Amino acid sequence: MSFPLRCLMTLLLLFPWAVPQARGASGEIPLPPELAEKNLGDKTDSLEIANCFLRIPYRDDGTVDEFGRWTLLARPDRFFTRPGLNCSGLLVSLGRFLLGKNFTLDEVNRDALGDSGPDSKWGKNWDYGWDLIMNLSLGLERRVIMPDGYEPVAEVQGAENQRGFDLQDDGMWSSVLPRMEPGRFYPFSISKARGRGWLHYHVGLFLADGRGKVWLYQSTRTGNAYRAEMTSPAGMRRFKEAFRRTRTGVKKILILEVPLPEHSRP
Numbered sequence: 625m626s627f628p629l630r631c632l633m634t635l636l637l638l639f640p641w642a643v644p645q646a647r648g649a650s651g652e653i654p655l656p657p658e659l660a661e662k663n664l665g666d667k668t669d670s671l672e673i674a675n676c677f678l679r680i681p682y683r684d685d686g687t688v689d690e691f692g693r694w695t696l697l698a699r700p701d702r703f704f705t706r707p708g709l710n711c712s713g714l715l716v717s718l719g720r721f722l723l724g725k726n727f728t729l730d731e732v733n734r735d736a737l738g739d740s741g742p743d744s745k746w747g748k749n750w751d752y753g754w755d756l757i758m759n760l761s762l763g764l765e766r767r768v769i770m771p772d773g774y775e776p777v778a779e780v781q782g783a784e785n786q787r788g789f790d791l792q793d794d795g796m797w798s799s800v801l802p803r804m805e806p807g808r809f810y811p812f813s814i815s816k817a818r819g820r821g822w823l824h825y826h827v828g829l830f831l832a833d834g835r836g837k838v839w840l841y842q843s844t845r846t847g848n849a850y851r852a853e854m855t856s857p858a859g860m861r862r863f864k865e866a867f868r869r870t871r872t873g874v875k876k877i878l879i880l881e882v883p884l885p886e887h888s889r890p
Contacts, residue, residue, distance in 0.1 A: 653726045654692030658707050664721060670809070670831050670884055673721050674841050679848045683708025688717040690728045700729050712756055714843040715811060715827045719760045722809050724885045732759045739784075746821035753813035753824030754786075754878065760811060761882045769810070769881045771799040777880070787815050787822065788878035792864055800879070801855055806834040812879040817872040826867070830854065830879070 655664060662676040685696040686708035694704040697712055709717060716732050735741060736755045742748045758777065768775040771789055778785045789796045791814065804810055810830035815822045828842030836855065840863060843849040852859040867875050 653720050653724075654690070656688055656692050656694060656707065667721075670722055670806070671833055671839065674718055674829075674831055674839075674851070677709070677714060677718050677841070677849050678851060680707045680709050680714070680843070681848050682710060682843055682845055683713070684710055685713070686710050687713030687729070690726050695729075697729060697733060709843050709849055711827050711843050712752070714841070714849050715756065715760070715829060718829070718841065719809075719811070722884060723760070723764075723882075727760065732756060734759050746819065746823075750818070750821060751824045753815070753827045755824075756827055757811040757813050757878075757880055761880055764882050766880050766882045769800060769803065769879050771796040774881070786878055787876040788812075789876060790874050791867055791877040792869060792874070794860075797854075797860065801838050804830060804832040804838050804881075806832050807884055808832065809882040809884050810879050811882065812877050814867055814875055814877050816870070816875045824878075 658680075659676055664673065664676040667673045667676065683696075683704070685698050686704075687695060687697050687710070689695045689700055694707055696702050697710075697716075716727060716729075720727055734755065736758045737751075740746070740749050740751050740755065744750060766777055768777060768786060768788070775786070789800075791797075810832075812828055812830065813824045814826040815824045817823075826842075826844075828840060830838050830840055832838050838854045840852045840854050840859065841849070844866065846866075852862050854860055854863065867877075869875055
């Protein structure tokens, strides 16, 4: 990092009001300088917005807070001068600009149903991924997209009852992917068995480009944030290999369909 940029980052950490702003549907959303350099604040197409987050390095628990600072979801008092996102941090940070709302970390970290605290029967934060996609879509006309149609979100004990479908099943994907449309945002949570219950342990999102292609955006420990075409054999193969079933059994994917505001539609 150059000396001028390092000085700028230090200034922004000390004075968050100095962070560049992007105009969203619900007000101004602060931008880290690395995203401001990509002109994220000027983007209006959902895929162009999402592409600004590509190649950001992976950081355990890494995210951007509501002041535009690189930090951690569980430790919002720690700040970094270099970018870094994990899967949840990517979804939160990108979701702000797709939905035009400057979510606070307290809002996205909320235990939506009050069922995953330290005394939970399945362990603390067992449904964190489920909570995250529910918190981001709260108040919007969301629904669960399934191979045989759509389901309403289960608002009571939802994380126990809704896990989606087997992500290794090609037949199910062949029904789901063609129904994904531009003007929609498709956040997802992947769950796997753990003990007598399960764990919602990974999140990401899908966007359709209006030309018959559906794109996956996610961040994993294997490298930087990236995208892959789910409607191509190579992209689907890469996704399924990353989340292949293990000795604990089938991994399932729960996908929400959420309308995008006008400012980020293709």
